[in-house]
Amino acid sequence: xxxxxxxxxxxxxxxxxxxxxxxxxxxxxxxxxxxxxxxxxxxxxxxxxxxxxxxxxxxxxxxxxxxxxxxxxxxxxxxxxxxxxxxxxxxxxxxxxxxxxxx
Amino acid sequence: xxxxxxxxxxxxxxxxxxxxxxxxxxxxxxxxxxxxxxxxxxxxxxxxxxxxxxxxxxxxxxxxxxxxxxxxxxxxxxxxxxxxxxxxxxxxxxxxxxxxxxxxxxxxxxxxxxxxxxxxxxxxxxxxxxxxxxxxxxxxxxxxxxxxxxxxxxxxxxxxxxxx
Numbered sequence: 001x002x003x004x005x006x007x008x009x010x011x012x013x014x015x016x017x018x019x020x021x022x023x024x025x026x027x028x029x030x031x032x033x034x035x036x037x038x039x040x041x042x043x044x045x046x047x048x049x050x051x052x053x054x055x056x057x058x059x060x061x062x063x064x065x066x067x068x069x070x071x072x073x074x075x076x077x078x079x080x081x082x083x084x085x086x087x088x089x090x091x092x093x094x095x096x097x098x099x100x101x102x103x
Numbered sequence: 104x105x106x107x108x109x110x111x112x113x114x115x116x117x118x119x120x121x122x123x124x125x126x127x128x129x130x131x132x133x134x135x136x137x138x139x140x141x142x143x144x145x146x147x148x149x150x151x152x153x154x155x156x157x158x159x160x161x162x163x164x165x166x167x168x169x170x171x172x173x174x175x176x177x178x179x180x181x182x183x184x185x186x187x188x189x190x191x192x193x194x195x196x197x198x199x200x201x202x203x204x205x206x207x208x209x210x211x212x213x214x215x216x217x218x219x220x221x222x223x224x225x226x227x228x229x230x231x232x233x234x235x236x237x238x239x240x241x242x243x244x245x246x247x248x249x250x251x252x253x254x255x256x257x258x259x260x261x262x263x264x265x266x267x
Contacts (some may be wrong), residue, residue: 010205014202019123022132027143
């Protein structure tokens with residue numbers, strides 16, 4: 001036991017001296033932020049690629065005006081075309097509807 | 104064990120880990136810093152895995168020691184793993200306050216067992232696990248190391264008392 005006391009005292013003194021040792025700072029982990037950035041980077045790249053390569057389909061827009069051409073009988077029994085412009089079509093008659101009504 | 108828990112574990116043992124790394128490489132502070140960095144990398148990259156969290160300190164000390172052995176081998180400073188040559192002679196003058204120098208006078212395996220038991224408050228069984236040797240072999244290193252260290256301490260104290 002005497003031996004142990006001598007040695008323990010030696011190590012106690014050694015530990016006291018080591019209190020003055022300069023301990024390096026615990027390293028900050030950088031790999032964690034890299035791991036986090038990888039999926040974000042991939043997602044951003046895919047989004048950008050999709051945005052650049054996406055082609056918009058041409059939209060079919062209705063014409064602003066409708067041209068209505070009708071064939072009417074004039075005062076001298078002659079046939080004449082009447083062309084009118086409108087923003088909407090409230091009635092529509094098939095071009096062959098006369099075949100159904102006149103026979 | 105996830106990465107955050109591992110980091111917390113390493114941080115809680117950081118001071119002791121650095122001191123052990125320094126003791127494993129002949130008290131070279133710069134080399135100890137490199138060894139510690141490499142050890143942390145090994146652990147955080149999953150190259151060294153902790154299977155039993157209750158033995159965290161033993162495991163950490165073991166990883167540090169084997170990293171130190173590898174680094175010393177690379178730098179040309181070899182460290183015997185299991186040999187225990189009794190070739191170290193006690194010098195004429197021993198300074199009691201130069202603790203590192205006194206420890207370095209012991210053979211490598213004796214140094215490490217004695218340091219783990221007396222400095223780091225570990226058991227001989229734990230030191231055997233760190234060194235990956237049989238318990239009986241660790242006990243032999245412990246007994247021989249203690250005997251030799253006592254001689255060195257007494258010699259240094261005698262010299263100090265006689266004012267040499």
